[in-house]
Amino acid sequence: MKLYQLAPSPSARRVGIFMKEIGVEIESVHVDIRGGANLTEEFLGKSANGRIPLLELDDGTYICESVAICRYLEATSDPLPQSLFGNGALEQAQVEMWHRIVEFQGLYTALQAFRNISGVYSDRENCVPSWGEESKARLISFLPTLNTQLASHKFIAGEHFSIADITLFVLINFAKNIDVEIPEELNHLALWFKTVAARPSVQ
Amino acid sequence: MKLYQLAPSPSARRVGIFMKEIGVEIESVHVDIRGGANLTEEFLGKSANGRIPLLELDDGTYICESVAICRYLEATSDPLPQSLFGNGALEQAQVEMWHRIVEFQGLYTALQAFRNISGVYSDRENCVPSWGEESKARLISFLPTLNTQLASHKFIAGEHFSIADITLFVLINFAKNIDVEIPEELNHLALWFKTVAARPSVQ
Numbered sequence: 001m002k003l004y005q006l007a008p009s010p011s012a013r014r015v016g017i018f019m020k021e022i023g024v025e026i027e028s029v030h031v032d033i034r035g036g037a038n039l040t041e042e043f044l045g046k047s048a049n050g051r052i053p054l055l056e057l058d059d060g061t062y063i064c065e066s067v068a069i070c071r072y073l074e075a076t077s078d079p080l081p082q083s084l085f086g087n088g089a090l091e092q093a094q095v096e097m098w099h100r101i102v103e104f105q106g107l108y109t110a111l112q113a114f115r116n117i118s119g120v121y122s123d124r125e126n127c128v129p130s131w132g133e134e135s136k137a138r139l140i141s142f143l144p145t146l147n148t149q150l151a152s153h154k155f156i157a158g159e160h161f162s163i164a165d166i167t168l169f170v171l172i173n174f175a176k177n178i179d180v181e182i183p184e185e186l187n188h189l190a191l192w193f194k195t196v197a198a199r200p201s202v203q
Numbered sequence: 204m205k206l207y208q209l210a211p212s213p214s215a216r217r218v219g220i221f222m223k224e225i226g227v228e229i230e231s232v233h234v235d236i237r238g239g240a241n242l243t244e245e246f247l248g249k250s251a252n253g254r255i256p257l258l259e260l261d262d263g264t265y266i267c268e269s270v271a272i273c274r275y276l277e278a279t280s281d282p283l284p285q286s287l288f289g290n291g292a293l294e295q296a297q298v299e300m301w302h303r304i305v306e307f308q309g310l311y312t313a314l315q316a317f318r319n320i321s322g323v324y325s326d327r328e329n330c331v332p333s334w335g336e337e338s339k340a341r342l343i344s345f346l347p348t349l350n351t352q353l354a355s356h357k358f359i360a361g362e363h364f365s366i367a368d369i370t371l372f373v374l375i376n377f378a379k380n381i382d383v384e385i386p387e388e389l390n391h392l393a394l395w396f397k398t399v400a401a402r403p404s405v406q
Contacts, residue, residue: 048352049304061293068300075292089278090264097271101252104311116334131319131334149251 001026003069004047004054006033010107010174011066015053017166018070020201021084022077026055039124067099070163084163091158098149098157099164105142107171109135113178136178143186150188161196169196204229206272207250207257209236213310213377214269218256220369221273223404224287225280229258242327270302273366287366294361301352301360302367308345310374312338316381339381346389353391364399372399 003026005012019026031037031052038050047054047064055063055072063069074084086095115121116132146168149156157164172182172193182190196202206229208215222229234240234255241253250257250267258266258275266272277287289298318324319335349371352359360367375385375396385393399405 048300048348049308057293063296063300065300065303067303068296071299072292072296075295089275090260092278093266093271093275096274097251097266097268100268100270105252108307108311126337126340128331128334128337131331131337134329134331134334137329145251 001058002029002056003027004029004031004056005052006031009033009052010111010170011051012053013170013173014166015066015069017169017201018084018163019073021161021166021199022074022080024073024077026073034120036124067163082160084161084166086157086160086162091160095157095162095164099162099167101145102156102164102168102171105145106139107167107174109139109142110171110175110178110180113139114174117178132178136180139175139178139180143182143189147186147189150192156192161199165192165196169193169202204261205232205259206230207232207234207259208255209234212236212255213314213373214254215256216376217369217373218269218272220372220404221287221366222276224364224369224402225277225283227276227280229276237323239327270366285363287364287369289360289363289365294363298360298365298367302365302370304348305359305367305371305374308348309342310370310377312342312345313374313378313381313383316342317377320381335381339383342378342381342383346385346392350389350392353395359395364402368395368399372396372405 003015005015005028007030031043031054033052037043038047038052044050046056046062048062049064051064053064053066053069055069057063063072071085074080086092113132113135115125116127116129116135119127146156153159155161155165156168175181182193184190206218208218208231210233234246236255240246241250241255247253249259249265251265252267254267256267256269256272258272260266266275274288277283289295316335316338318328319330319332319338322330349359356362358364358368359371378384385396387393
């Protein structure tokens with residue numbers, strides 16, 4: 001297998017931490033996204049969403065979308081003591097629920113803020129700076145929801161570390177790009193961040 | 204179990220079709236979202252994202268986020284001949300991949316277009332009409348990707364009907380609200396839509 005990616009991107013970081021957590025190593029191929037290497041016809045023929053990370057299986061099948069890649073890697077690894085997608089129907093639903101909340105209200109909102117404010121991809125997309133600012137404001141007003149959940153739970157989806165924690169960790173790090181940090185009063189979120197930052201998988 | 208929802212919303216439609224496909228019936232409770240019934244402290248104490256649909260289990264546990272609800276309902280139903288999330292590692296990854304593509308580039312983009320252009324929730328959120336128009340343009344330019352995939356596959360994630368088809372069907376119907384319809388030249392997408400529209404679950 002090969003993993004096509006752009007090392008500093010949040011999606012690549014997400015898959016990278018996930019792989020370390022489940023003990024999987026794959027050959028990595030750098031794709032120069034900012035230089036437009038993902039806009040070639042060759043790349044678009046491989047990646048259904050035209051994006052990285054992109055996993056190439058040994059039979060030439062391609063899987064894009066970071067969460068789909070994580071699911072595939074976990075399902076094809078040796079049975080794990082604790083699945084990062086949750087064990088059993090209820091926990092799996094709770095991981096899915098919190099992961100979606102963190103993705104839609106968190107990471108995706110932060111990405112829209114960053115791309116529309118910075119104009120980093122203005123060579124290939126129309127940017128709307130006022131939407132960037134609105135997204136940033138929404139991200140800031142979303143953080144207390146996370147703090148409330150972490151006041152009574154060790155991890156964001158419950159008592160076990162899950163993919164939702166990985167996405168949240170990537171989000172908090174990425175948010176620095178739009179000058180958003182954990183406010184002092186959200187102490188449960190801050191403590192959670194410190195705990196996760198100490199895991200070997202994120203070093 | 205009880206399902207709190209707003210009948211005409213895309214999310215409720217998604218869960219509704221999913222339940223019919225797997226043969227599950229649950230008591231439904233109408234929530235007057237446009238009247239702000241989801242903004243009360245009581246509701247926010249139940250729904251982690253403050254939104255519907257919201258599933259109440261018999262023990263008083265709540266699950267929000269439509270895809271998390273679908274996962275829970277499928278996992279707790281009798282074993283199904285064909286899971287709507289895919290069977291086996293590769294198919295599950297392909298369903299996840301296409302579902303995410305359809306959600307992020309499709310349904311979520313259409314929702315942002317609709318909310319920002321129509322201002323339907325301008326009593327509780329800042330709308331940016333130019334982002335609404337940009338989202339609409341991005342949705343239109345995304346449709347050929349779906350057509351290409353459906354040129355060589357019976358359903359959007361492959362040869363089996365999946366939750367990705369349900370979300371895509373809901374998207375195509377919802378897009379009418381922003382005057383987006385399947386263009387005539389995307390004949391594979393149009394044929395797929397006709398096939399899915401004939402399923403008993405969507406009647």
